[in-house]
Amino acid sequence: MKRSKMMELGVGLFMLAGIVGLIFLGLRVSGLNLPGTGGGETFQLKANFANVGSLKPRARVTLAGVNVGRVVAIELDTEWYDAQVTLELDAELEGQLPRDTTASILTSGLLGEQYIGLSVGGDPDTLGDGDTIRDTQSALVLEELIQQFVSNMVSE
Amino acid sequence: MIGWVQQLGRHGCDLLEALGRASIFLGLSAVGVPSREGWHLWLRQMHFVGVLSLAIVLVSGLFIGMVLALQGYTILVDFGAEQALGQMVALSLLRELAPVVGALLFAGRAGSALTAEIGLMKATEQLTSMEMIGIDPLRRVVAPRLWAGFVSLPLLTVGFSVVGIWGGYLVGVEWLGVFDGSYWGNMQSSVDFIADIGNGMVKSLVFALVVTWIAVFQGYDLIPTAEGISRATTRTVVYSSLAVLGLDFVLTALMFGELG
Amino acid sequence: MNDSPFVVVEGLHFSHGETDIFRGVDLSIPRGKITAIMGPSGTGKTTLLKLIGGQLVPDAGRILIDGQNVHELSRRALFRLRRRMGMLFQSGALFSDLDVYENVAFPLRVHTDLPDAMVRDVVLMKLQAVGLRGARHLMPSELSGGMARRVALARAMALDPELILYDEPFVGQDPISMGVLVQLIKRINEALGLTAVVVSHDIKETLSIADYVYVIADGQVMAHGTPENLDVDLDARVRQFVHGEPDGPVPFHYPAVDFFTDILSAGASR
Ligand SMILES: Nc1ncnc2c1ncn2[C@@H]1O[C@H](COP(=O)(O)OP(=O)(O)OP(=O)(O)O)[C@@H](O)[C@H]1O
Numbered sequence A: 001m002k003r004s005k006m007m008e009l010g011v012g013l014f015m016l017a018g019i020v021g022l023i024f025l026g027l028r029v030s031g032l033n034l035p036g037t038g039g040g041e042t043f044q045l046k047a048n049f050a051n052v053g054s055l056k057p058r059a060r061v062t063l064a065g066v067n068v069g070r071v072v073a074i075e076l077d078t079e080w081y082d083a084q085v086t087l088e089l090d091a092e093l094e095g096q097l098p099r100d101t102t103a104s105i106l107t108s109g110l111l112g113e114q115y116i117g118l119s120v121g122g123d124p125d126t127l128g129d130g131d132t133i134r135d136t137q138s139a140l141v142l143e144e145l146i147q148q149f150v151s152n153m154v155s156e
Numbered sequence B: 001m002i003g004w005v006q007q008l009g010r011h012g013c014d015l016l017e018a019l020g021r022a023s024i025f026l027g028l029s030a031v032g033v034p035s036r037e038g039w040h041l042w043l044r045q046m047h048f049v050g051v052l053s054l055a056i057v058l059v060s061g062l063f064i065g066m067v068l069a070l071q072g073y074t075i076l077v078d079f080g081a082e083q084a085l086g087q088m089v090a091l092s093l094l095r096e097l098a099p100v101v102g103a104l105l106f107a108g109r110a111g112s113a114l115t116a117e118i119g120l121m122k123a124t125e126q127l128t129s130m131e132m133i134g135i136d137p138l139r140r141v142v143a144p145r146l147w148a149g150f151v152s153l154p155l156l157t158v159g160f161s162v163v164g165i166w167g168g169y170l171v172g173v174e175w176l177g178v179f180d181g182s183y184w185g186n187m188q189s190s191v192d193f194i195a196d197i198g199n200g201m202v203k204s205l206v207f208a209l210v211v212t213w214i215a216v217f218q219g220y221d222l223i224p225t226a227e228g229i230s231r232a233t234t235r236t237v238v239y240s241s242l243a244v245l246g247l248d249f250v251l252t253a254l255m256f257g258e259l260g
Numbered sequence C: 001m002n003d004s005p006f007v008v009v010e011g012l013h014f015s016h017g018e019t020d021i022f023r024g025v026d027l028s029i030p031r032g033k034i035t036a037i038m039g040p041s042g043t044g045k046t047t048l049l050k051l052i053g054g055q056l057v058p059d060a061g062r063i064l065i066d067g068q069n070v071h072e073l074s075r076r077a078l079f080r081l082r083r084r085m086g087m088l089f090q091s092g093a094l095f096s097d098l099d100v101y102e103n104v105a106f107p108l109r110v111h112t113d114l115p116d117a118m119v120r121d122v123v124l125m126k127l128q129a130v131g132l133r134g135a136r137h138l139m140p141s142e143l144s145g146g147m148a149r150r151v152a153l154a155r156a157m158a159l160d161p162e163l164i165l166y167d168e169p170f171v172g173q174d175p176i177s178m179g180v181l182v183q184l185i186k187r188i189n190e191a192l193g194l195t196a197v198v199v200s201h202d203i204k205e206t207l208s209i210a211d212y213v214y215v216i217a218d219g220q221v222m223a224h225g226t227p228e229n230l231d232v233d234l235d236a237r238v239r240q241f242v243h244g245e246p247d248g249p250v251p252f253h254y255p256a257v258d259f260f261t262d263i264l265s266a267g268a269s270r
């Protein structure tokens, strides 16, 4: 009977390890925030871009290079025919970001993925939940850059 | 020519018949869900197919994670994108390598053993004598093994991923000097719990069912001789591996096909 | 007590692939009696027991156990019927992952809710009957052939089933344990009124306990009767078998071409 106890213990530990492993994958690897673990509190901002390039949902949002949130949705705004991006930011920034904060779409490394970088302005008014960032800078599209460069060359 | 077509037809019929038998077999065994009395049988098999496979799966996971990081680094560093190492290691492991390599190792370690064990029980008339005692061996012998395999492989796959990601961390961060924050940060921003971890687990569950099913069916259906057992054991490993790789393509196409 | 036969076999036909094993066998096995089935090696006695147990399906004919047609039962009903039977396999077929004690306890554990203490009493009683109470902690791989068979016998009797099929219970037993087993089979049959079918080549021992004898050869019932009138039966085939004479109408050899033709045929590979 002693062997069977050891076996039960072994199987129990095995299953426990599997579940702990899954939790590790969830929290540490996919950055899932369980409700109630503190990091769960967020608020949303919107930003309209003329062109989002290859920005994808779940892309990072950084402020001074620090991760402060992520993109939750990218939709076409049929009123202006531009892209409306919904951002989810850490709740501690709610009411802290000045109204003239800029959102720009940046690329990490030469071929890396695109993310949104925020840079703060000096307006005393601040952005709250659901507000829209007015000042945006679209993604750099390589073809457009080259076209610009070529037409500059020609006109000179 | 006609002979050839006829032969093809015969093989087709044989295959269909075997599939039919295997399905009935699965149906009859799967109803033997571990009950209160069957609990210790299931536990024993969990120990046998799960706990005892842990060592080989974890060691393989560690090495694969380390190799991924090493290979990935040499490629990414050319583009100045070595901070994406974490993302690369985690996504390859979670989506593909952990479910697939885990299932292949499982087929070799546990699947072949299941076939041989059930086959030997058949050859020594233990299954028949169980039937004569009035106990259905499908429920008593096959069902606990089937369920244990079905539960064990996903757990082993989780272990494989965790250890692999840690192995990637050891090589990438500790050895090659990728920044610790970007290893985890990049990983977290690109790995989605449902789309990547969830789909990987779904794959693993499918593979678990298929591999264990093949293993127990081959054991139950074999010709009860020494040669029959050795052939069935080989068949388990070959069929499982082919099924896992083929299904992996299908599942990947279904899950990630439209993601671009 | 009910006088109808416990097992009835009617017009049984069965073949393994191309080889016909049975060509119209009719048997009836009386309730509460010991019936012996004898016949040359390879005539299909084991096959007959497997057919009775529902392991094999006949090509034609039917087998009734206590009025139920074995091969028309649903899977569930067949398993329920089998709980009323015990079978001693020619090979013993002990569960190799359980020790002797657990092997004998197996049918009790799966079919009854007896408390452990009661299971223990029954198991030790059965093991005592076959003289292996002291071997209860051994694993099947640690037993000799004769011991394994005695454990299998104890297991087959564990539930005191209404019908026990013994496939060669005396093989590999020394004269002492043989005598004990013969008496054991006789005793449990008398004490509990069980129906028993004994397949055996040990003519003297079997005839000493059997109430009725069937001799099967060549896919048919060659002779049947009580041991007394079987002995005086004038059928040469039966006499040859019962007296163990090498020459006679029953061939010792598996069907084959003439020995000299076979030996002398040049060019044949095997
Ligand atoms: N699985 C099988 N496939 C094909 N033929 C078989 C199979 N099992 C048994 N046989 C054949 O059936 C015949 C009867 O076998 P069976 O085991 O019933 O004989 P038996 O009367 O019990 O012999 P013995 O007294 O030696 O135990 C044999 O001739 C054997 O060749």
Ligand SMILES: [Mg+2]
Pocket (backbone or CB within 6 Å): C045, C046, C047, C090, C167
């Ligand atoms: Mg036999």
